[in-house]
Amino acid sequence: MPLNPFTPGAGTRPSILIGREPQLALVSNLADLVEAGRPSNPVVFTGLRGVGKTTLLHEVGAELRRRGWLAGYYEVRRDVEPGAAVRSIVRDSADLARGKLRKALSAGGHSIDGMTLTLGPAGFGFTVQSAGARDEAADPYPELVRFLRVLGRDARQGGVGVALLVDELQVFRKRDVAVLVQALSALKDEPIVLIGAGLPYLASELSKANTYAERFRYELIDRLDQSDAAAAVVDPALTLGTTWDAAALERVLELADGYPYFLQLYASESWDAAAGAARIETEHVEAAIPAVRRQLDAGLYAARYDRLSEREREYVDTMVTVADATCPDMVGSPRVESGAVADELDKSLSQLGTTRDRIIRKGIIHSPAYGLLEFSVPGFADYVRRRTGRA
Ligand SMILES: Nc1ncnc2c1ncn2[C@@H]1O[C@H](COP(=O)(O)OP(=O)(O)OP(=O)(O)O)[C@@H](O)[C@H]1O
Numbered sequence: 478m479p480l481n482p483f484t485p486g487a488g489t490r491p492s493i494l495i496g497r498e499p500q501l502a503l504v505s506n507l508a509d510l511v512e513a514g515r516p517s518n519p520v521v522f523t524g525l526r527g528v529g530k531t532t533l534l535h536e537v538g539a540e541l542r543r544r545g546w547l548a549g550y551y552e553v554r555r556d557v558e559p560g561a562a563v564r565s566i567v568r569d570s571a572d573l574a575r576g577k578l579r580k581a582l583s584a585g586g587h588s589i590d591g592m593t594l595t596l597g598p599a600g601f602g603f604t605v606q607s608a609g610a611r612d613e614a615a616d617p618y619p620e621l622v623r624f625l626r627v628l629g630r631d632a633r634q635g636g637v638g639v640a641l642l643v644d645e646l647q648v649f650r651k652r653d654v655a656v657l658v659q660a661l662s663a664l665k666d667e668p669i670v671l672i673g674a675g676l677p678y679l680a681s682e683l684s685k686a687n688t689y690a691e692r693f694r695y696e697l698i699d700r701l702d703q704s705d706a707a708a709a710v711v712d713p714a715l716t717l718g719t720t721w722d723a724a725a726l727e728r729v730l731e732l733a734d735g736y737p738y739f740l741q742l743y744a745s746e747s748w749d750a751a752a753g754a755a756r757i758e759t760e761h762v763e764a765a766i767p768a769v770r771r772q773l774d775a776g777l778y779a780a781r782y783d784r785l786s787e788r789e790r791e792y793v794d795t796m797v798t799v800a801d802a803t804c805p806d807m808v809g810s811p812r813v814e815s816g817a818v819a820d821e822l823d824k825s826l827s828q829l830g831t832t833r834d835r836i837i838r839k840g841i842i843h844s845p846a847y848g849l850l851e852f853s854v855p856g857f858a859d860y861v862r863r864r865t866g867r868a
Pocket residue numbers: 484485486487488489490491493494495496497524525526527528529530531532533709737738739741
């Protein structure tokens with residue numbers, strides 16, 4: 478029996494990457510500009526949970542490394558400052574660098590935060606040079622810019638660029654975002670590009686940190702349209718000689734609503750239910766539904782809901798109450814007015830501001846437009862209904 482070709486997961490590379498040609502072309506143009514010595518603006522992919530931002534960043538990284546770039550990935554964690562992120566990117570990707578850039582990197586002279594990049598038997602690594610402990614109060618900015626400038630000079634000599642692929646950008650603390658954006662602004666003419674990813678409210682967050690961020694190129698990573706969604710389900714199976722019954726395919730497309738993660742999950746469970754049959758039928762998809770729901774309820778959804786405090790849960794539950802009263806037909810991701818939530822809770826908007834912001838930071842809701850709120854995780858409202866015994 479052939480192995481299941483579907484890849485539900487976080488950042489799990491799909492066997493066939495569908496529908497991201499425009500974004501890949503954008504990055505390829507950006508790389509052309511940089512290699513020609515022209516300035517370029519950072520690119521930031523934004524989108525809801527599970528649309529494929531991480532997957533796309535990995536693909537972009539692979540593409541740029543094929544061109545000889547130094548391109549490394551970093552997922553931001555709270556309380557990590559940009560210097561540490563950049564150091565990790567360089568250390569992890571330096572081994573893959575080629576040509577003149579690799580030679581320059583091995584020659585040394587790259588240090589950041591009192592650590593020096595060295596080439597050892599196991600590859601590149603950072604070793605602590607100075608014995609002096611890092612001064613916590615020191616401004617991390619000058620060091621970061623100096624480091625990236627040296628790196629940029631090497632890359633330019635090698636005719637390539639350096640790509641910092643930074644995922645979950647919204648997790649940076651405000652002052653860290655400010656340092657990163659300010660550094661990028663100072664490095665505009667260097668062959669250093671930030672290709673970031675994060676939740677939809679990133680654009681406004683970054684612009685608040687520094688006006689240079691208004692010139693970033695924000696690319697919305699959206700759900701796949703019907704034909705791309707169909708290809709994401711049909712093509713991986715077809716390469717293994719398995720086909721989809723038309724009605725079964727239709728059903729998966731309806732259930733997943735274009736979200737890549739859901740497409741992978743429903744297709745994967747249907748594949749397993751078909752147990753090696755040459756054709757996946759509607760009955761297999763129906764058999765997959767409870768399995769998918771169990772996985773979501775125990776994993777993706779529960780993990781997020783459980784992270785909420787008592788007060789935050791009350792807020793989220795009330796959003797669903799308001800959604801049910803105002804837009805009962807919007808099952809996927811209903812939008813509700815924060816004013817209506819406040820009314821329902823009998824509180825003022827400012828009394829609820831902190832709670833709302835905390836839930837936003839936890840990546841569960843975001844504001845798609847002034848005064849509006851939306852769940853960042855598709856299907857989350859339905860989960861809250863189940864969890865609170867309303868469905
Ligand atoms: N273009 C695509 N075609 C088919 N499947 C995809 C595509 N992009 C992503 N996937 C699949 O969708 C799932 C989610 O992808 P990924 O983790 O990259 O999303 P994300 O936007 O980074 O989510 P999160 O916001 O939770 O980090 C994975 O299972 C991946 O294999």
